[in-house]
Amino acid sequence: MYICLCHGVSDKKIRKLVIEEGITDIKGIKKCTALGSQCGKCVRSAKEVINDTAKDLFKQAS
Numbered sequence: 001m002y003i004c005l006c007h008g009v010s011d012k013k014i015r016k017l018v019i020e021e022g023i024t025d026i027k028g029i030k031k032c033t034a035l036g037s038q039c040g041k042c043v044r045s046a047k048e049v050i051n052d053t054a055k056d057l058f059k060q061a062s
């Protein structure tokens with residue numbers, strides 16, 4: 001599913017960045033993609049994807 005329609009950034013891509021690059025905030029995602037740089041509507045959903053992924057990782061680790 002696309003989170004950022006303006007730049008074609010998917011939830012998969014965001015999850016990958018969180019898991020493989022250890023990115024845990026929107027700033028980090030913005031550094032690696034163009035997410036949020038146009039209309040900005042995707043930022044809230046992107047944050048949810050980051051948080052959910054980070055939670056899953058934490059659960060797996062504990």
Ligand code: FES
Binds near residue numbers: 003035038040042043
């Ligand atoms: S949907 Fe991401 S900047 Fe517009």
